[in-house]
Amino acid sequence: MATAKGSKVKLDLSRIPAHIAIIMDGNGRWAKRRFLPRVAGHKQGMQNVKTITKAASRLGVKVLTLYAFSTENWKRPGSEVNYLMRLPVDFFNDFMPDLIKENVKVEVMGELTDLPEPTRQASEKAMADTANNTGMILNFALNYGGRDELVHAAQKLAKQVQEGTLKPEEIDDSRFSSALMTGFLGPMADPDLLIRTSGELRISNFLLWQIAYSELVFVDDYWPDFSPAALESAIADYQARDRRFGGL
Numbered sequence: 134m135a136t137a138k139g140s141k142v143k144l145d146l147s148r149i150p151a152h153i154a155i156i157m158d159g160n161g162r163w164a165k166r167r168f169l170p171r172v173a174g175h176k177q178g179m180q181n182v183k184t185i186t187k188a189a190s191r192l193g194v195k196v197l198t199l200y201a202f203s204t205e206n207w208k209r210p211g212s213e214v215n216y217l218m219r220l221p222v223d224f225f226n227d228f229m230p231d232l233i234k235e236n237v238k239v240e241v242m243g244e245l246t247d248l249p250e251p252t253r254q255a256s257e258k259a260m261a262d263t264a265n266n267t268g269m270i271l272n273f274a275l276n277y278g279g280r281d282e283l284v285h286a287a288q289k290l291a292k293q294v295q296e297g298t299l300k301p302e303e304i305d306d307s308r309f310s311s312a313l314m315t316g317f318l319g320p321m322a323d324p325d326l327l328i329r330t331s332g333e334l335r336i337s338n339f340l341l342w343q344i345a346y347s348e349l350v351f352v353d354d355y356w357p358d359f360s361p362a363a364l365e366s367a368i369a370d371y372q373a374r375d376r377r378f379g380g381l
């Protein structure tokens with residue numbers, strides 16, 4: 134078994150999960166514990182996105198989906214939302230050369246039309262500038278909600294039936310998966326491994342259809358403290374499980 138260099142755990146590099154999704158939670162509590170403002174946690178959290186992106190890419194992960202902003206996050210104080218909405222701009226200003234060097238392809242999924250113009254433009258430019266990259270897909274969920282995604286998929290398919298281009302009996306798992314925001318990922322749309330940081334044991338309206346058979350790993354680290362070693366440990370947990378996909 135080939136193992137990751139310098140790793141504390143023995144990873145089978147031939148069984149790295151193709152698609153890892155992460156709920157990056159605990160940024161505000163990370164700051165509070167250090168008597169810093171919440172936005173300091175978000176800033177450190179963004180730095181850690183860069184660290185974990187590189188670590189996942191180098192381990193051979195094919196898709197890394199990160200829950201950056203949920204449809205419910207608009208309820209936060211205006212000053213915090215304004216700060217958060219600038220992070221994608223800062224991320225790409227700082228990290229685009231590294232993303233190009235890592236051959237990472239950026240995707241951003243969610244209700245992007247509701248975002249501030251600079252946030253949406255930075256996301257669209259990053260997707261355009263990395264469109265020809267063939268390495269890991271870094272897929273940000275931005276202004277994303279799982280129920281919102283299911284409703285939009287149902288509406289899309291209902292419209293096709295109404296237009297006469299689709300029969301109701303033709304709507305099956307595959308057709309529904311293709312109608313979701315993760316449809317562009319094809320056979321890799323469903324995460325093999327979902328990680329949530331900060332000790333919370335909730336799914337929080339994330340990838341509700343896609344995680345039907347995902348392995349779930351909950352870690353106590355706050356997101357800013359979630360290290361490449363912690364990622365490898367979560368992957369080792371995944372590799373130690375015996376996935377049955379509903380079978381015996």
Ligand SMILES: CCc1cc(N2CCCCCC2)n2ncc(-c3ccc(F)cc3)c2n1
Binds near residue numbers: 200224
């Ligand atoms: C819009 C809210 C938000 C918050 C945020 N945080 C704060 C909370 C979560 C922890 C990570 C740091 N990050 N980190 C990267 C992005 C990002 C999103 C899209 C994109 F195309 C490029 C980068 C980000 N976006």
